Every structure is written in C-alpha cells, then in structure tokens.
Amino acid sequence: MWEGFQAVKCPHCGSTDDKVIETRTLAGGEGIRRRRQCLSCGYRFTSYERIEEKPLMVIKKSGRREPFERGKIEKGILRAVEKLPVSGKTIEELVNRIEERAALYDPIAREVPTSVLGDMVLEELKALDFVAYIRFASVYKNFRDLKAFLEEIGHIQKTNNVTR
Known part of the structure; x- marks a missing residue:
C-alpha cells in the first residue's frame, strides 16, 4: 500500500478487498465516482474521490x-x-x-x-x-x-x- 493511503472498506462487511466495476468523472472533472464490488461478500457500493487543493x-x-x-x-x-x-x-x-x-x-x-x-x-x-x-x-x-x-x-x- 502507498504511504498514507487507506483502502476503501466495504460498508456491508468491512473488508478492504474490492474491485472497481465502473469509473466516471464527475461534472467539471473535479472528482471521480467509482462503483465497487466487495470481493468478500459481493456487496456493490460507490466511492468518490476529489482533489484536495492546497490553500493559497x-x-x-x-x-x-x-x-x-x-x-x-x-x-x-x-x-x-x-x-x-x-x-x-x-x-x-x-x-x-x-x-x-x-x-x-x-x-x-x-x-x-x-x-x-x-x-x-x-x-x-x-x-x-x-x-x-x-x-x-x-x-x-x-x-x-x-x-x-x-x-x-x-x-x-x-x-x-x-x-x-
């Protein structure tokens, strides 16, 4: 794992073992929406990633x-x-x-x-x-x-x- 990186936990079983099914860019390109499927229990969920800009x-x-x-x-x-x-x-x-x-x-x-x-x-x-x-x-x-x-x-x- 990357330093400082935390894996996404399945909201159903808590496992960090998942696969990305679909990735879409959010409006304006300011983030990404990912559909995931837990490899432990099969539950499907969505995660969001946004750029955290350093303040001026x-x-x-x-x-x-x-x-x-x-x-x-x-x-x-x-x-x-x-x-x-x-x-x-x-x-x-x-x-x-x-x-x-x-x-x-x-x-x-x-x-x-x-x-x-x-x-x-x-x-x-x-x-x-x-x-x-x-x-x-x-x-x-x-x-x-x-x-x-x-x-x-x-x-x-x-x-x-x-x-x-």
Missing part, C-alpha cells in the same frame, strides 16, 4: 504564513476607492485578477509574500485611478513624512504623464 498561503513580513483572504484585499481596495466613481463590479474584477495572479506566483508551493500582493494591488490601482493608487500607497508604503509622499506622487506623474 500568504507569507507575512515576519515569516508567518496565513491563508489568503480575499476579503482583506477587497477591504483595502474599498478604502482606497472610497468616494470615487468606481463600481462594485470593477472592484470585484480587480480582486479576481489579483487572486488569480497570486495563485500563479508559486503554483507548486501555493504561497505569495505580502509584498508581492501589495505590489499587485498597487499595479491594479495605478491603472484604475491615480487617487486610489496614492491612498493605498500611503498606507502600504508607510510614508514617514510629506517628502516621501510627494516623491511618490512625482514619480507617478513622470511615469504616467499624470497632470491632475
């Missing part, structure tokens, strides 16, 4: 890992676009893109550093709205003084030809 984890600055929470990204974006003409649909699409990109950052380990997530949010907000970008950047980049804040505005104006 966020690596904090301290090195601690926690599950990715879409709501945290959305909350930060909502604060940045507050009182701006940005629709809920636009915000949802933006969060979807960030979540998809985060999952692709390291698809094997399924981990993404918070710094990369923050940069993804900034990139999306930069394309969406200058004011939202500056609001989010002021918190994310933790500007210590007015000079740092003005330098960021100047940098954005140069790279994007913003004249607001």
